[in-house]
Amino acid sequence: xxxxxxxxxASLGFIVSACSSSGSTPAVLTRALPQSGSPSQYIKNVVVIxxxxxxxxxxxxxxxxxxxxxxxxxxxxxxxxxxxVRQVARxxxxxxxxxxxxxxxxxxxxxxxxxxLAHDWYSSMVDYHKGxxxxxxxxGQPGVYPAYSYVEQSSIAPYWDMAQQYVLxxxxxxxxxxxxxxxxxxxxxxxxxxxxxxxxxxxxFPNNVPDDCDSPPxxxxxxxxxxxxxHRFKGPFPCFNQWDTMANVxxxxxxxxxxxxxxxxxxxxxxxxxxxxxxxxxxxxxxxIIAPQTQVLKDAADGNLxxxxxxxxxxxxSDHPAYHSDLGPSWxxxxxxxxGESSYWNSTAIIIVWDDWGGWYDNSTPPHLDYRGLGxxxxxxxxxxxxxxxxxxxxxxxxxxxxxxIEEVNGTGSIGPTSQGYTxxxxxxxxxxxxxxxxxxxxxxxxxxxxxxxFLREPPSYEPVDTE
Numbered sequence: 001x002x003x004x005x006x007x008x009x010a011s012l013g014f015i016v017s018a019c020s021s022s023g024s025t026p027a028v029l030t031r032a033l034p035q036s037g038s039p040s041q042y043i044k045n046v047v048v049i050x051x052x053x054x055x056x057x058x059x060x061x062x063x064x065x066x067x068x069x070x071x072x073x074x075x076x077x078x079x080x081x082x083x084x085v086r087q088v089a090r091x092x093x094x095x096x097x098x099x100x101x102x103x104x105x106x107x108x109x110x111x112x113x114x115x116x117l118a119h120d121w122y123s124s125m126v127d128y129h130k131g132x133x134x135x136x137x138x139x140g141q142p143g144v145y146p147a148y149s150y151v152e153q154s155s156i157a158p159y160w161d162m163a164q165q166y167v168l169x170x171x172x173x174x175x176x177x178x179x180x181x182x183x184x185x186x187x188x189x190x191x192x193x194x195x196x197x198x199x200x201x202x203x204x205f206p207n208n209v210p211d212d213c214d215s216p217p218x219x220x221x222x223x224x225x226x227x228x229x230x231h232r233f234k235g236p237f238p239c240f241n242q243w244d245t246m247a248n249v250x251x252x253x254x255x256x257x258x259x260x261x262x263x264x265x266x267x268x269x270x271x272x273x274x275x276x277x278x279x280x281x282x283x284x285x286x287x288x289i290i291a292p293q294t295q296v297l298k299d300a301a302d303g304n305l306x307x308x309x310x311x312x313x314x315x316x317x318s319d320h321p322a323y324h325s326d327l328g329p330s331w332x333x334x335x336x337x338x339x340g341e342s343s344y345w346n347s348t349a350i351i352i353v354w355d356d357w358g359g360w361y362d363n364s365t366p367p368h369l370d371y372r373g374l375g376x377x378x379x380x381x382x383x384x385x386x387x388x389x390x391x392x393x394x395x396x397x398x399x400x401x402x403x404x405x406i407e408e409v410n411g412t413g414s415i416g417p418t419s420q421g422y423t424x425x426x427x428x429x430x431x432x433x434x435x436x437x438x439x440x441x442x443x444x445x446x447x448x449x450x451x452x453x454x455f456l457r458e459p460p461s462y463e464p465v466d467t468e
Contacts, residue, residue, distance in 0.1 A: 050354075053355065055360040072103075073133060075138065111151065127357075245279070258308075297456060
């Protein structure tokens with residue numbers, strides 16, 4: 001765990017009881033509903049599929065209508081060996097690049113690319129470069145710009161197929177700068193604040209696996225202050241009761257939920273509820289946390305999905321670039337197909353989101369909503385019989401937008417107020433991605449390289465999906 005990756009591989013050259021939440025009444029849900037009606041009239045099941053470590057441009061460079069240009073702004077490096085990077089000075093008044101930056105073409109790569117970029121909080125600050133969005137160029141060998149890459153469309157065809165049929169949201173931002181640990185926490189809680197005044201939030205990974213309530217004694221986390229100071233390994237034991245989550249909100253409302261994870265115990269944040277004390281040691285643990293994650297394929301077919309479902313990948317089925325596996329798009333397609341071909345389809349919304357940017361270049365400057373972020377833009381696909389057809393949604397979304405949509409669908413209150421660090425109240429819901437005036441369309445199977453049977457045969461994984 002201590003050996004965090006700060007360099008590119010050289011080869012590319014809140015307090016609650018055990019059974020309930022804090023006892024406070026959830027805030028009244030503020031709705032911004034589409035003109036065609038409330039999502040709760042049409043959507044009964046929500047499936048959130050979480051993938052790993054990709055910026056929007058790394059997967060959707062050149063996608064028609066999306067803010068995904070084929071080049072990026074970089075700090076000049078010169079050249080490396082016989083490879084000379086085309087450098088054209090671009091002024092901010094005409095190109096959007098900071099004065100003195102150069103234009104670097106994004107290079108095509110595959111899942112076999114030996115690039116693993118740093119993606120902790122510190123490296124996000126380097127990439128961000130005070131909003132200039134050109135610090136990505138500081139990684140790698142001189143003259144080589146590894147972060148300025150995109151995965152070839154043929155390698156991620158299922159994702160492009162989903163975008164072309166449904167909705168690509170090209171302005172989705174994580175709650176916080178940095179990597180996977182806080183991303184997975186905020187995808188179920190909308191916050192990771194461990195203190196209110198002064199405000200402090202979790203950041204990066206704890207110092208011992210498995211990064212949760214099952215970590216060995218003495219494990220500590222790190223935290224970030226509102227002055228942008230990281231206190232590394234000076235935070236609390238990673239078994240949190242400092243904040244509420246969707247588990248509390250849904251349990252209070254009597255709404256069923258499940259979290260599908262690759263491993264029930266010691267899965268760490270690859271099931272973030274294992275780091276929530278009131279879930280790990282409460283009644284939800286034995287009923288709502290489902291392992292292995294492939295059970296979602298059977299539950300969809302057998303009519304056993306919950307009203308709200310989160311699905312995380314295994315190590316092998318992750319889009320994490322370090323694993324050189326191309327199974328990820330087929331894994332996601334298999335989940336989408338299992339739901340699409342089931343009795344749930346006509347009343348379901350599927351949201352596919354990547355947890356963090358993975359260090360890859362992205363041109364879109366994150367909105368500065370609080371000291372935590374927002375973080376770098378990630379891909380988001382929204383699939384439903386009511387989703388708009390082949391639509392690129394430019395609405396500014398954040399991870400709290402997914403939680404707010406779930407709250408709208410189920411008529412619950414929000415998790416908590418913005419003044420306490422929660423983001424679901426402030427966030428814009430995903431409503432613009434839907435047209436509830438249209439007749440629900442029939443599902444068309446998403447083709448993929450690997451069949452659903454590949455994943456049904458897959459044994460449970462005992463490997464972490466990410467450590468940064």
